[in-house]
Amino acid sequence: MAKNKKVTSYDVAREAGVSQSAVSRVFRPGLSVSQKTRDKVMTAANRMGYRPNAIARMLITKQSGMVAVIVSSRANVNYPEVLSQVSKQLAAQNKRVLLFTLDDPDGVDELFEQIWTFQVDGVIALAAHFESHRLAQFEEHDIPVVLYNRNVPDSMANTVCCNHELGIKQLITELEKNNPKKYLVLSGPKDSDVANERREIAISLLKQFDVEDVSILYGDYSYQSGRDCLAKWLQKNPAPDAIICSNDTMAIGVIDEARENHNIHIPNDISVVGFDGITSSAWLSYQITTIKQPVEQLVKAAVAMLLERIETPDLPPEARVLTGVLIKGNSVKRP
């Protein structure tokens, strides 16, 4: 029926013998239209294949119905799951995801330009680091922002985050059952907020547990860096008793390297823990003891928080911290 020609509300109005306003009202929920008019309009609209033009609606209502989701390549952790959850949750609230990937720090300016011009209703940032002046820019433009999996102390930001402190404490408690002497902490990259936080928490908790001998290594969250860090360490040092990895992927690298190239048995020779609870952490070859992030709840919280700020822009900043789940795998020695 509608071939090549876009049908507008005027076309439908003419066809239905009513005014354009009437058509508009029929397609806006909760407006008073008589049943008779509604029927006339709906039949005409269906016959002609009319769909309201979202762009025109955005312009007049100043609500794009879109949420910018910013993903940095470092977000790989639970990326597919998080992103698809975000998309679903937002769809349920009648919002769409406008996706931006941010790899290059130089791209931030360009990214922000895009966000302003697209007049998004809000922003969810996954694992992207923004300096505080960047956050201030959002404020200036009256665009609510929620930082996912981020814990920015002293900040004005809305954040949703898994409880790192509690999680890492549970992991260390597991490890301490064997009274390990020598600890290795395999941190993520120094320029990652999450990595720094996890590392510092681990260090300070180990102090609380009266652990003396702790060394810090720096990887980049990747499998290969897990392998490389362990290999390098073993070149000059004896094997540690326990390794705390800042994420599961590096833990998997550590385990593979230990097994294949150094004939070290996990967990008997070294206990390893990870963080995140990614799918492959549960695979039989690894079975990592780790903290599983409650992705669905985290996303729900983030979306709910964002929608609240869109509704009521002047709510004070808030940080929601959810508890992860300890997965007792097979990578920590049984005492």
Next chain:
Amino acid sequence: MAKNKKVTSYDVAREAGVSQSAVSRVFRPGLSVSQKTRDKVMTAANRMGYRPNAIARMLITKQSGMVAVIVSSRANVNYPEVLSQVSKQLAAQNKRVLLFTLDDPDGVDELFEQIWTFQVDGVIALAAHFESHRLAQFEEHDIPVVLYNRNVPDSMANTVCCNHELGIKQLITELEKNNPKKYLVLSGPKDSDVANERREIAISLLKQFDVEDVSILYGDYSYQSGRDCLAKWLQKNPAPDAIICSNDTMAIGVIDEARENHNIHIPNDISVVGFDGITSSAWLSYQITTIKQPVEQLVKAAVAMLLERIETPDLPPEARVLTGVLIKGNSVKRP
């Protein structure tokens, strides 16, 4: 500077002492504006923090600058990489990604409604199955579509796909070096086009290789289904000599199950091959022989094809088939 108040082209025009048209022309590339006017406008614009409103521009130009990317949950394979590539490639062409997730087949109607109302410039579908009347709908609405990783025979669709036939032939050639007697083909789900294609190609190629003894199992592409299928098979049958898995994830499940629960050694007892070349297929514990999909090139091709259709809507349908790379891992016995 610009606090709370949106700056429009009229504001800038007044400030710069020119007309609104002039402002518009300055921000549209390739239009003739004198250097003097351009400077006046740019200073005013910068001072006031003006950014053109993309929504208004969309309305008048009838180009949203957005491409709908439809992802089904089954697309998990290389999801993060593909999606981030798509986003990057499109960004380079000044287009944004409007993300839609499609899990529930009942959601298709709703999804299509959304796509029409948002007036996207084009659509890229990742691993989502559409019946041909759906594709026809896109045609009616003049929205170009490219199907990623899909091979629809006899269809009017634009597709980009990795050469399954060639890839699987290479894999079988590897396996045949050991003259295996008994083959297992572990297929993906029956309602997945890609799974069906890979399975049928494997079966027909095995015939060409004069292989007699082939059994087909059906998984759902997941790790767990790889494990379950093998376990179930071994309950009633002896171990096969070779297993062709329709993707790497199931191959990993097969390997884990064989090793851990049946004391079967890979590759000495059973040779296993996968498909896709996902990151974890290269992990030391698995080292799967597989075909690595040329993701970057596939995405490049898909984006290029889509842009061509947007530019020139009447181009005939096209299928681009790229060749994957054989990764010789350690999951096939050395003869």
Next chain:
DNA sequence: TTAATATTTGCATTCGAAGTCATTATTACG
């Protein structure tokens, strides 16, 4: 210097739906 041409510029209109406001139809009730 003037005519002829090319380049800039601004006015007015457009895109398509939504909302304002005044007007008309409908209902309720004394």
Next chain:
DNA sequence: CGTAATAATGACTTCGAATGCAAATATTAA
């Protein structure tokens, strides 16, 4: 049955940038 109150309707304006067109200005040629 008349009047007040309420519901439904349409004419008109708005959102913000882009563009066809004609007028104004600048540039070049003669």
